[in-house]
Amino acid sequence: MGDESHPKTLYVGNLDASVTEVFICTLFGQIGEVKGCKIIREPGNDPYAFLEFTSHTAAATALAAMNKRVVLDKEMKVNWATSPGNQPKTDTSNHHHIFVGDLSPEIETHILRDAFAPFGEISNCRIVRDPQTLKSKGYAFVSFVKKADAEAAIQAMNGQWLGSRSIRTNWSTRKPPSKPNEGAPSSKRAKQPTFDEVYNQSSPTNTTVYCGGFTSNVITEDLMQNTFSQFGQIQDVRVFRDKGYAFIRFTTKEAAAHAIEATHNTEISGHIVKCFWGKENGG
Numbered sequence: 001m002g003d004e005s006h007p008k009t010l011y012v013g014n015l016d017a018s019v020t021e022v023f024i025c026t027l028f029g030q031i032g033e034v035k036g037c038k039i040i041r042e043p044g045n046d047p048y049a050f051l052e053f054t055s056h057t058a059a060a061t062a063l064a065a066m067n068k069r070v071v072l073d074k075e076m077k078v079n080w081a082t083s084p085g086n087q088p089k090t091d092t093s094n095h096h097h098i099f100v101g102d103l104s105p106e107i108e109t110h111i112l113r114d115a116f117a118p119f120g121e122i123s124n125c126r127i128v129r130d131p132q133t134l135k136s137k138g139y140a141f142v143s144f145v146k147k148a149d150a151e152a153a154i155q156a157m158n159g160q161w162l163g164s165r166s167i168r169t170n171w172s173t174r175k176p177p178s179k180p181n182e183g184a185p186s187s188k189r190a191k192q193p194t195f196d197e198v199y200n201q202s203s204p205t206n207t208t209v210y211c212g213g214f215t216s217n218v219i220t221e222d223l224m225q226n227t228f229s230q231f232g233q234i235q236d237v238r239v240f241r242d243k244g245y246a247f248i249r250f251t252t253k254e255a256a257a258h259a260i261e262a263t264h265n266t267e268i269s270g271h272i273v274k275c276f277w278g279k280e281n282g283g
């Protein structure tokens with residue numbers, strides 16, 4: 001079971017347009033047993049691939065051996081494919097995380113990293129992808145070792161063009177460090193809900209999110225827009241300042257579910273907030 005917590009999937013970028021899944025599987029299969037391979041082709045961009053190995057050890061060996069290897073006159077970029085729930089267990093909890101929204105679908109991890117690298121040392125760079133299709137969901141997280149570097153990146157990159165879209169940058173809402181529960185094993189502690197769990201908690205047509213736990217002097221419509229627009233297009237925001245909560249209505253249920261998944265029990269403007277489905281009429 002221990003191996004399940006370690007990633008087994010690699011991202012392979014900067015590939016020649018002529019490569020096939022059979023070619024990539026065969027190439028990497030010399031190092032370890034490959035379970036599956038998927039090449040993503042998008043107009044105007046080099047293809048890239050995701051390779052799943054049967055073990056973490058095989059994937060790690062392939063990463064070390066194949067990154068920056070020249071194949072068909074192109075230097076491959078190989079890295080962990082950090083899909084939701086399957087991230088390398090690097091402790092970046094004391095690092096400084098920024099959110100990047102409105103991301104063009106063609107942007108790859110190495111392009112995003114290159115765009116933010118001038119600001120300082122990056123400890124992690126993750127484009128959030130659909131676990132089934134592996135296509136970008138249009139947002140990402142970049143982690144800096146130093147807070148000043150993260151602040152500079154947010155200031156300089158907000159509104160800048162990356163690919164075919166103008167990106168939005170802001171501090172990421174992070175789950176606060178958990179306090180040890182006396183006598184409770186870690187596996188028994190409350191977990192963040194998964195996207196699927198959140199999605200299935202409400203009807204197919206519900207797009208409204210409740211967010212509460214604020215004091216009346218903190219919660220504003222601007223704060224809600226800035227916090228939640230990263231997850232998708234917002235149709236309406238209704239703020240109840242005296243009660244310290246708001247309803248945010250998205251255009252899609254997927255966006256609303258991602259907002260709940262990412263924001264519930266995180267800190268926003270010094271407040272640990274609760275986030276769950278609102279009534280379908282927006283409260």
